[in-house]
Amino acid sequence: MIDPRLHYAARLSRESGLGFRITFAPALQAERRAGLPDWEGTAASAEAALDSAGKALDDWLRARLKSGEVLLRPGVPPAERGDCAQIQPAPRVALAALLRMTQHENGWTRTGMAVRVGVSQRELAELEDPDSHPSEELIAKGVKAASALALRR
Secondary structure, eight states: OOTOOOEEEEEEEOOOOTEEEEETTTTOOHHHTTOOOOOOEEEESSSHHHHHHHHHHHHHHHHHHHHHHOOOSSSOGGOTTTTOOEEEOHHHHHHHHHHHHHHHHOOOOOOHHHHTTTSOOHHHHHTTTSSOOOOHHHHHHHHHHHHHHHHHH
């Protein structure tokens, strides 16, 4: 796990018929300002609905990472919200998002972030692209740095 705080709180409700609705907790204003969509769909179980919502979250984060948009960190740790499920992005998406969030939150330049992670700017760009295929060594370096930087928050 890269950063246990990189979970998105969501409520699961059964809608009329066979559908479920995942509502990314409205109390988390950071996600609302950033346009995090709710997920609605038909799923045979709550687990399947949460899995589908996780994939939708990944797609949403990927699109924002690709466009260079600023990402906001989830606002309320889910452990403090008993009424919410925890949805975490896929590991590569989480790493890319965490690096981007950390750089923005600290006001670091791309060069400054690369220095703190211990990689070149090209390697940082590769780590921030969830669809790239960096080496396992580079991913390990990114995870180690992202975890250390997240702990300093």
